[in-house]
Amino acid sequence: MRASLSLAAIYTAATASAFQGFNYGSTFTDGKAKTQADFESEFKAAASLEGTNGAFTSARLYTMVQAGSTNDPISAIPAAISTKTTLLLGLWASAGDATFANELEALKKTVSQYGSQLKGLLAGIAVGSEDFYRRSPTGIANGEFSGADPNTIVKYFEQVREVIENSPLANTTLGHIDTWTAWVDVSNKAVIDACDWVGMDAYAYFEKTTPNSISDSKERWADALRATQNAAGGKPVWVTETGWPVSGKTVGAAVPSLENAKKYWDDVGCPLFGKTNVWWYTFQDSSPTTPNPSFGVIGSTLTTKPLYDLSCDNASSGSSSSASASSTSTASASASTAVPTNGSGSGGSGGGSANLTGSLSPSASPSSGTGRPGTNGNVSSPTTTPKIVPGSSAATTSFSIVILAGAVVLAML
Structure with a gap:
C-alpha cells in the first residue's frame, strides 16, 4: 500500500503544475486595441468561470507588441502580473525579419520593464505560430501570408535566446506552435530540434477529409496527438489550440452547436485537465461581432457564465488516454519555468488547423487572409497528406519516467 501511494504521489506531483488557459488576441473583433484594463477584466472573468473551480488562470499570447504601437510590450503582460495570470508569450514570425525585429524589441523592453515581476508567471515563449502551415499548399490556397521556413524560425x-540570456527570463523554455500536419512534415524537423517543447494546434472540426462528426472527434484528436508525439521524438507536446465551435458553418460532418461544443469539452478536454499544458480556443471571440465559426465559451458580453456547462462531472476519465500518457513529460517542462496557481490543462482534437490571420496588427483567433493573428474570421485546415517523421513516442518516454520514479521510491521504502 505504501508503494502504491508513493507512486500515485509521484504521478500527481509530476502533473500538478500543468497550465490551463485560453488564447487571447491583442484587439477586439472591430480592431480596437485591448488595454491593460481590458486584459485584466478578461483574465479575471476567465479565472472565475462557473463550473471550472478557478482553473483557467493562464493566457497564451500571439505577439509581444501592443496593438497600435511599433514595438511597445503588449498590455496583457502588466495585466497578467496584476492578476497573477501565467503567460505563454508569443512572437509573431510570419511577417518577415523587420516585423520580427519589432517583436524582439518588445521582448527586450519586457525584460527591462517587467523581468523580475514575471518570476513564476511564465509557462514559456513561443517563437512563431503556424508559420509552416501558411507555407503549405492548403495555407497558400486559403490566401495565407507567406509564413516562414524552418531555417528562419531556427x-x-x-x-x-540571445535576448533573454542572463536575464530574469533566462530559464524560460522555448517552443514553436504549428498544426499537427506541419509537425509530421520531415522538412520541419530542424525546428523540433531547436524546441524545448512542441506546441500543437488541432481541430477535429476541420478534418473534412476524414470522418469528423462530433462522435468521431475524440478519435481524430487522438490521431493528431499520436502523430505529433511521434514527430516530437520525446519532447513535451503542449496543446496550444483546440476547441469546437458553438455556431457557424458545417464542415464535412462537423456541426457547430452548444451541445457538440459541450461534448467535445467533456470527451477531449476534461480527461486532460491537470495533466498537460493546454490553452483552449477560446474564451471570447465575439466581442463586439460574432465570427463564423465562433468558438468562444462565452458570448459577446464579458461574463463568468459560460454558454455551456464547463464542469467535468459527466466526462469520461479515459477519453484522452494518449495525451494523459504524455502528461508527465509535458508537465515537467512547464514546472521548470513556473508553477501556476490552480493549474491544469484541457485537450485538443484532431488534425485541423487554425489560420491565425486578419488585422494589420497582431491579435488572435482563427481567421484567414493577411497572415497575422487576426481577431476573427474563417478557419480552414490542412487537407494535404503530410510526410511522416519517424520518431519515438512521447507517451513511451513519459511512461518510462514514471516507472523510473516509482522504482526510486520503492528502493527507498
Missing part, C-alpha cells in the same frame, strides 16, 4: 530561436 534563426529566430537563436535571436530570442
Whole structure:
C-alpha cells in the first residue's frame, strides 16, 4: 500500500503544475486595441468561470507588441502580473525579419520593464505560430501570408535566446506552435530540434477529409496527438489550440452547436485537465461581432457564465488516454519555468488547423487572409497528406519516467 501511494504521489506531483488557459488576441473583433484594463477584466472573468473551480488562470499570447504601437510590450503582460495570470508569450514570425525585429524589441523592453515581476508567471515563449502551415499548399490556397521556413524560425530561436540570456527570463523554455500536419512534415524537423517543447494546434472540426462528426472527434484528436508525439521524438507536446465551435458553418460532418461544443469539452478536454499544458480556443471571440465559426465559451458580453456547462462531472476519465500518457513529460517542462496557481490543462482534437490571420496588427483567433493573428474570421485546415517523421513516442518516454520514479521510491521504502 505504501508503494502504491508513493507512486500515485509521484504521478500527481509530476502533473500538478500543468497550465490551463485560453488564447487571447491583442484587439477586439472591430480592431480596437485591448488595454491593460481590458486584459485584466478578461483574465479575471476567465479565472472565475462557473463550473471550472478557478482553473483557467493562464493566457497564451500571439505577439509581444501592443496593438497600435511599433514595438511597445503588449498590455496583457502588466495585466497578467496584476492578476497573477501565467503567460505563454508569443512572437509573431510570419511577417518577415523587420516585423520580427519589432517583436524582439518588445521582448527586450519586457525584460527591462517587467523581468523580475514575471518570476513564476511564465509557462514559456513561443517563437512563431503556424508559420509552416501558411507555407503549405492548403495555407497558400486559403490566401495565407507567406509564413516562414524552418531555417528562419531556427534563426529566430537563436535571436530570442540571445535576448533573454542572463536575464530574469533566462530559464524560460522555448517552443514553436504549428498544426499537427506541419509537425509530421520531415522538412520541419530542424525546428523540433531547436524546441524545448512542441506546441500543437488541432481541430477535429476541420478534418473534412476524414470522418469528423462530433462522435468521431475524440478519435481524430487522438490521431493528431499520436502523430505529433511521434514527430516530437520525446519532447513535451503542449496543446496550444483546440476547441469546437458553438455556431457557424458545417464542415464535412462537423456541426457547430452548444451541445457538440459541450461534448467535445467533456470527451477531449476534461480527461486532460491537470495533466498537460493546454490553452483552449477560446474564451471570447465575439466581442463586439460574432465570427463564423465562433468558438468562444462565452458570448459577446464579458461574463463568468459560460454558454455551456464547463464542469467535468459527466466526462469520461479515459477519453484522452494518449495525451494523459504524455502528461508527465509535458508537465515537467512547464514546472521548470513556473508553477501556476490552480493549474491544469484541457485537450485538443484532431488534425485541423487554425489560420491565425486578419488585422494589420497582431491579435488572435482563427481567421484567414493577411497572415497575422487576426481577431476573427474563417478557419480552414490542412487537407494535404503530410510526410511522416519517424520518431519515438512521447507517451513511451513519459511512461518510462514514471516507472523510473516509482522504482526510486520503492528502493527507498
